[in-house]
Amino acid sequence: MMLLTMTDIEIYKINTIKNVIDKRISGVDAAALLNLSPRQVYRLTKQYLKHGAEGLISHKRGQPSNHHHSYKFKQHVLDLVQIHYQDFGPTLAHEKLTELHAISVGVETLRQWMITDGLWLPHAKRKPQVYQPRYRRDCVGELIQIDGSHHDWFEGRSDKCCLIVYIDDATSQIMSLRFTNAETTLDYMAITREYIMQYGKPTAFYSDKHSVFRVNSRDAKTAKITQFGRALKDLNIELLCANSSQAKGRVERANKTLQDRLIKEMRLEGIDNIEDANVWLPKFIADFNRRFAKPPLYAKNMHRSVTEQPYELEDIFSWQEHRKLSNSLTLQYDKVLYMIESTEENNRLTRETVKVLDYPDGTIAIHYGHRTLKYQIFDKLQKVNQGQVVDNKRLGAVLKLAQTEQRILEMEDKRSRSKKAPKRSAQKRAIAQLRAINPVLVNPDEFKPSSSRR
Incomplete structure (x- = not known):
């Protein structure tokens, strides 16, 4: 007895043809069910009566495609990839083969060839990256994790915005929350200034690699420090950037919790805009910390007092x-x-x-x-009137030049x-x-x- 492999469609086709043979349905009805013509149904019926179920299975199965590439061509392509593009992904290797070698082959075809030859490992078969857990910091203020969470915080009652979160690593205590329109440098500076005035200066902030915290341009000609990083350096606060989301899991898990509890709390309070939410947030923070904050391993507070004068803080931030x-x-x-x-x-x-x-x-x-x-x-x-050109001798030449530049910029819509x-x-x-x-x-x-x- 021969073992036949069939698809679900072929099994459905065989059962329908059997019903035609047993005269349970007509050939016209079977044609409508199989989306075929009645003549094709009658041909399939003859094939089934003559060869059985094997007669309804496609004979092209297991055979090479009519458009398949020759073995010699396949080996030539793999040799090129092996020599020149061994560490390239299939898409990039396909681009280079097309541009530099004038070889036309499909990306998916090349991907399957590279997988078979061991030149590419599919993502599904790769070993998951292991992230070792780490202990909490010992004291409050030793490490503060910061992050911005973009979400529909008001459930459509207002525009989407960003919640900036400051959380202590030692206790999981929320130190500061603030809603902003976007995750900008000046917003982080304003929140950090409020933070140090309330708690003091922590040992370090722990963030992701957002452009607020880190210069991500590899060819940057300026110093590798952002405006926010410069402000923290002036305050003698360390800024650490995590290599993955898992590394700052404390604040990431807090964001997930806040996207559930905070949204529902604001719905019950009838809050539907950033201003009202920021006024109400201290009440939420106190309740959240009462429920979820953990005691630190040591009672010592690592926050340092702020010695800078108010005018110095104005300049720093x-x-x-x-x-x-x-x-x-x-x-x-x-x-x-x-x-x-x-x-x-x-x-x-x-x-x-x-x-x-x-x-x-x-x-x-x-x-x-x-x-x-x-x-x-x-x-x-700004507009320049001719009276300024006449009256101000020192600015005369500058203003005349500016008038000309303004006319050009207005025409080009670059003002x-x-x-x-x-x-x-x-x-x-x-x-x-x-x-x-x-x-x-x-x-x-x-x-x-x-x-x-x-």
Whole structure:
């Protein structure tokens, strides 16, 4: 007795043909069930009566395809991969074979050849990576894990946003929570400043390799430190970047818990926007820590007191960039020309490097060493009227040039701020709230009182 291998479709076809032979259904009905013509059903019936079930099985099974590549061609391709592209994946190897060797072969065909020849191991057959568990830190404040969780926190009642989480490694205690529109440097700086003012300076922060914490560009010409990393360095706080999500599993598991409990708690409280949520979060943090925080191994608190003065913290948590002064004591930052006040002391600073401090509220300071330099602003993106050109002798040439540049930029639709400048989503939100209360508070300099009497 011969063993036949059939698919589910072929078994269904045999049962249908049997029903036709036993006159349980007509050939027309069988044709409709099998999506075939009645003549084809009658042919299959004759094949079954003559050869049995074997007559309904495709004879092409197990035979090479009519479009298959020859063994010689297959061996030639594998030899090229073995010599030149041994550590390449199938997709990249296919690209190079096509571009450099003019060999046309399908990606999936090449993948199967490489698997058979042992040049590629499918992901499903690879051994899972082992992550060794580690013990908690011994003391509170020794290691603080930080992360941002992007999620639909308000369940469609408001736009999707990011929850920034600070959690202590020793106790799993949530130290700080803050909703923001995005995971930006200035948001992390603001939360970190609130953190150190409340608890003190921890030994280290533990984060992922987000661009806020680490310069990920391999060909970066600048120092391998971000603005947030520079701020922590000024505060003598270590910043460690994890190589995997599992390494900072404490905060990752907390994010998963928060995406369940926090969402439901806010639903019960009727909270549907970032502002109300941030006001309510301290109450949630206290309840969460009461339920889930663990006692530390040692009672010592590793947080250090903040010795910096408030004005020093303002400078530390600002966006800082260096610029070189021109011979005319000018510099450019975010498409704005800054003109240093011309004094006997400042005139010696030509071609010297100064530090530009961009504060979260949008104000700018320029420092040379410990000195703060006074300046005037010329904004390239603002309109220039001809009266300024005539009245201001010092700026005459600059303003004429700016007028020409503005016309060109307007025609090319390129009048926008630098993409490298810090993002201030929180500041925009605060200004919008201020404008709703009283528009005069947003731009007090533009307010003109009425001279009419009633």
